[in-house]
Structure formats: C-alpha cells, structure tokens
Amino acid sequence: MRMLIVSGVVAVMTSLTSTAATPAPAVDSAAIDAVVDEYRRAIGLPGTAVVITHGNTEVHAAGYGRTPTGEHVTEHTPMAVASVSKSFTALAVMQLVETGRVNLDQSVQVYLPEFAMADPRATEITVRQLLDQTSGMSDTTFPAFSRPQPSSLVEAVAGMRGARLAADPGTQWEYHNPNFQVAARMVEVTSGQPFDEYLQEHVFGPLGMTDSRTVDTARDLPPSAHGHLRILGVAVPLPEPPAFGNGSGGVLSSAHDMAAWLIAQNNQGRGPDGTSIASAATVAAMHTPSTVSDSYALGWSIGTTASGAPLIAHSGDLFTSTAYQALLPASGYGLAVMANTGLAYADAAAIAERLIALLENTPTPPTGPPxxxxxxxxxxxxxxxxxxxxxxxxxxxxxxxxxxxxxxxxxxxxxxxxxxxxxxxxxxxxxxxxxxxxxxxxxxxxxxxxxxxxxxxxxxxxxxxxxxxxxxxxx
The missing domain is CATH 1.20.58 (Methane Monooxygenase Hydroxylase; Chain G, domain 1)
Incomplete structure (x- = not known):
C-alpha cells in the first residue's frame, strides 16, 4: 500500500513538474526585495537571507542587513537553518535506503546496535519511525535540553540508555529532536563516515553547496552564525544557549546553497546542473505523510498555503535565529529564509509567509503588534x-x-x-x-x-x- 502511495505521488509530481515548466508568474527581484525590506523596517530585523527558485532555476538569492559581528549578509553568508536540518538527515538515510544498505521498516538496532533504551519496546522502533517522528520517544520521558548536553552523536545516542518511551512505536506522532540524532548516528555507522563528511560527499558536494556544513553543538557555530534578541525594538547580539543539535538542527547553509537544495527537491532529486542526489521515488516518499500523522512526512511538514495550495515545508527555530523552507508543488516554486533573530519572533516564517503571498498574488498578511x-x-x-x-x-x-x-x-x-x-x-x-x-x-x-x-x-x-x-x- 505504501509503495502504491509513493508511486502515485511520483506520478503527480511528474505532472506538476511539467506544469512548472510553463512560464512562471512575473515575480522579479525588485518585488522580492520590496517585501523583505518592508518587513525589516517594520520589525527591526537585523539580518536575513532569502532564496526563491522555480523548477530548476534560481529566481532570486540575496542577503539583507548585517550579522551579529557586523558583516553584510550576502547570498553566501552561512546561517543556521536549525530544524530544517532534519530534511537533510532524512535524505541521507534515504540515500542509504536507495543503495540497499538500510530498510526503512527494519529495526534501528539492526543498523545501530549501540542504540538501546531502558524500555524494551525500543527494539521495535524502525528507521521510518525515526524520520516521521512516531518512534514513541518524547521530551516528557527523555529531556532533549535539560539533561547534560552531549558533544557528539556517539554521546547523544549513549545518553538514551536510561530513557523510556512515552508510547508504543508507530502509534503516536511527537516532535522530538533525538529521533534525528539517532538517525544521523545510524548514517555514520552504516556509511563508515562522520556525519558532516557524509553530507559533504553525498549531498552538499554533488549540489555545489560549498557554503554548507553541519556542526555538533551551539558552541561550534561561528560568531557570524549567532543571532539576536530584540528588546525595545533594538537588536542585541547574543550567543546561542548551550545545546546539542547535529542531525536534528546542526546544518549551516546560505541562500546560494539552499537554492540548489530546493531545486533538487522540486526537480525529482536533480540539482541545478542535473546531478542526481536521489531518485524521484525517494523524493516523493520523503514528501508523503506518515500513516499516523497527515501533517508530517520524512523530515518535512505537509500542509496548505493561505490560498489552499499544497505546501511541503519545514521550519527551524533556535533561540537566536530561525529558518524556513517551503516547496509549492502546484506552481513549482521553492523558497528558503534564514533570519538572525530567535524563535520568540518567528521572523523567517513571517517573511516566508509574505513571499508565498507574493508568489500566489494574494493579500500580504498583516504585521502583528510591535x-x-x-x-x-x-x-x-x-x-x-x-x-x-x-x-x-x-x-x-x-x-x-x-x-x-x-x-x-x-x-x-x-x-x-x-x-x-x-x-x-x-x-x-x-x-x-x-x-x-x-x-x-x-x-x-x-x-x-x-x-x-x-x-x-x-x-x-x-x-x-x-x-x-x-x-x-x-x-
């Protein structure tokens, strides 16, 4: 049944790709700049990067404002994409599925024997359940942040040995960062490569994403990739609070690089130059909701835009920066936004919402109270x-x-x-x-x-x- 669903989605995506090849609505860089500049002036956003793609073409990629260290944000400035990283981790796992080294519906412990919990039900957790967040793991039984923070994926997985599950695997959806930390460690063990090295060789490199990498902890973020708090409308630069995030939120990327990533997602796994990082069936499977939650797939969220059009997206929230990526299958557009203010302000998602309204020629959402x-x-x-x-x-x-x-x-x-x-x-x-x-x-x-x-x-x-x-x- 799942394969039939994926096959159907592939067929739909092929049809949509043909539709996306038709001339796009007239949205130029000046109109995009105007949306971003107006929001920045109204809110006092210190810095952001924006990219929009259509089909296999980059429509616009630019940086605005400054980093916390005072440099201009450009299309090549690496910024934290936070939980958008989950879609990269999911792709890495799916590449191993494509090559036959991993089975999505096999127990995680088959590929990662070091993964063990105090709960015997953990042996039933499948690879798929990590990626669609239905493993049964939860912040309520295993605190992601308030426990002593690990410094590597090895330590992150080892720290779970005393934890229990909140639900039977495959019965309940719950957003939980350690799901993707386990998945990233599984990639390391199965491939024999550190996770960053694997992404460089199999994802970033083939797509020409030369500004991108993944890090373990908040202290590994370069100063320019930290962000701000806003107090009385004034942006105050601050380092990110201590936390571990590799696999679940450790990727740094730029507007330029995210263009290649979005194109691959909208172009059946092929990057701007035609290089394939995944098959069309794999990409379709990653965008197909789970049987437990109709709003979450494999490292992607599923929903609709304000106009009711299909939306495949994922947000990313740190405490000093935010990010947002979105695919609009009906029109062939993709977009990503990174902002150097924290999740209390949700600036990346707010800018993305306004850009989607521009792309769909619908009214711009009102700006909330200051x-x-x-x-x-x-x-x-x-x-x-x-x-x-x-x-x-x-x-x-x-x-x-x-x-x-x-x-x-x-x-x-x-x-x-x-x-x-x-x-x-x-x-x-x-x-x-x-x-x-x-x-x-x-x-x-x-x-x-x-x-x-x-x-x-x-x-x-x-x-x-x-x-x-x-x-x-x-x-």
Missing amino acids: LAMVDSVLLLLVLAAVLLGGFGVHRSGRWAAAGTGRLRAAPRLLPLVVPLVLFATIHRAVGLLYRGRDVTWIQVTYLYPTFMLLLATATLACIAVLVARLIALAR
Whole structure:
C-alpha cells in the first residue's frame, strides 16, 4: 500500500513538474526585495537571507542587513537553518535506503546496535519511525535540553540508555529532536563516515553547496552564525544557549546553497546542473505523510498555503535565529529564509509567509503588534516592582509592630516566597505551555527576556521585604 502511495505521488509530481515548466508568474527581484525590506523596517530585523527558485532555476538569492559581528549578509553568508536540518538527515538515510544498505521498516538496532533504551519496546522502533517522528520517544520521558548536553552523536545516542518511551512505536506522532540524532548516528555507522563528511560527499558536494556544513553543538557555530534578541525594538547580539543539535538542527547553509537544495527537491532529486542526489521515488516518499500523522512526512511538514495550495515545508527555530523552507508543488516554486533573530519572533516564517503571498498574488498578511510595546509595559512594571520593594522594606518596622506575633506572621510572609518559586521553576511552566516540550531555564530567558527581568526584579524585591520583615520581627 505504501509503495502504491509513493508511486502515485511520483506520478503527480511528474505532472506538476511539467506544469512548472510553463512560464512562471512575473515575480522579479525588485518585488522580492520590496517585501523583505518592508518587513525589516517594520520589525527591526537585523539580518536575513532569502532564496526563491522555480523548477530548476534560481529566481532570486540575496542577503539583507548585517550579522551579529557586523558583516553584510550576502547570498553566501552561512546561517543556521536549525530544524530544517532534519530534511537533510532524512535524505541521507534515504540515500542509504536507495543503495540497499538500510530498510526503512527494519529495526534501528539492526543498523545501530549501540542504540538501546531502558524500555524494551525500543527494539521495535524502525528507521521510518525515526524520520516521521512516531518512534514513541518524547521530551516528557527523555529531556532533549535539560539533561547534560552531549558533544557528539556517539554521546547523544549513549545518553538514551536510561530513557523510556512515552508510547508504543508507530502509534503516536511527537516532535522530538533525538529521533534525528539517532538517525544521523545510524548514517555514520552504516556509511563508515562522520556525519558532516557524509553530507559533504553525498549531498552538499554533488549540489555545489560549498557554503554548507553541519556542526555538533551551539558552541561550534561561528560568531557570524549567532543571532539576536530584540528588546525595545533594538537588536542585541547574543550567543546561542548551550545545546546539542547535529542531525536534528546542526546544518549551516546560505541562500546560494539552499537554492540548489530546493531545486533538487522540486526537480525529482536533480540539482541545478542535473546531478542526481536521489531518485524521484525517494523524493516523493520523503514528501508523503506518515500513516499516523497527515501533517508530517520524512523530515518535512505537509500542509496548505493561505490560498489552499499544497505546501511541503519545514521550519527551524533556535533561540537566536530561525529558518524556513517551503516547496509549492502546484506552481513549482521553492523558497528558503534564514533570519538572525530567535524563535520568540518567528521572523523567517513571517517573511516566508509574505513571499508565498507574493508568489500566489494574494493579500500580504498583516504585521502583528510591535513587541517593543510589550517590552515597554514590562519594563515599567520592573520599575514598579523596585519602588514597591523599597516601600515594603521601609515599612517593615510598622508591619511587624502591627502584627499579632511571630507565629501568626508566618502565613503573611509566605506570599513573598511565591515569586522565588516561580523564578526557579519557570522553565517547567513554559514547557507545559509548549505541550510538554523540554525547555531549560536559560532558554526561557532568551524567549522572554523582559518578562524574566520583571520576574527577577519582583523576586529580589520580595526577598528584600521578607528579610526586612524577619529582622523587624526579631527586634
């Protein structure tokens, strides 16, 4: 049944490729520049790179603004593509499937004996289930970020030995970065090459992607590939928080290189010069949703555009940069955007949404309320917390004198401890808001910097008042 579906998709893609060969709607570089420049001015985006392809042709590739280190962003500036990396890992695995060295529906442990978990069900996890994220692994049972971070794919897989599954393999879809870390390590063991070396030889090299590579951890990112937080509309350069990402989010690429990647996806596995990195059937299989989730395939998300047209895409989110890639099968377009601001702002996806509207000649989505206004309100509350804390310390003597004894004072002091408890556990509360995803405390600070400043100020103010009142009671 799965092969019939893939064959059908191949036939549809062949038909769409023929359609894409017809003259494209008139979208020129000036119109694309205007969309990007207007967004950058409205939002205060420091730097971005954009590429649009049509069929086997690059329509536009350019950089805008500056990197955190002050260089101009160009079409050859390597930028982090974050979870867009998953589609590269999926292709690497599928190449091994093509050559017969890997079977998608075989147990992962057949190819990667070192992969073991405390849960006996892990022996049932197939290669396909890693790539379509139905393995049963989950942030709720194996924290991706809050555990000690590995420094290599070997360590990443070894760290899973004490973990359990959240569901039976193949029964539930859940986004989980370690799925693709296991897949990347499987590529290393099966091919006998380090993962970056494999991608250079079998993907980046054949496509002429000379600006691209993959790294293990956030500390391996070059300074120019870090990003920014925006506070009061001002972009503040910051390094990416510590994390491991090879296989799941470690690829660096440029607008120039992403053009070749998009062309291969829209051209049945053939790059700009006709070099094949995968068969048409393989590409179609990667774009076919799983039987468990109709919105996720093998390293790609499946959906529709605002106009209802088919959309094959994947976003990528780091805490100081974002990325987005999309294929529009009905028109033959492909596009990719990299932005050097973090996931709190979703700038890459927002620019991509506007470019898709341009390509489809539909209304441009409205720009949301400026976050600078939210920052202003939160900073005013910071000032209020300081003033209230000072007032509480000043009046602590009167508070103690007006009380009815030390024992009865304890319940009146307990509310002052609440901000401290929230400050220490805020990452768990945010994780619940993100549907159980694992989030560290420092990552929350990157997500909501002014809110965390308010929470820290309120915590210190309450502690100061608490200490002052205890001293007053003792006297």
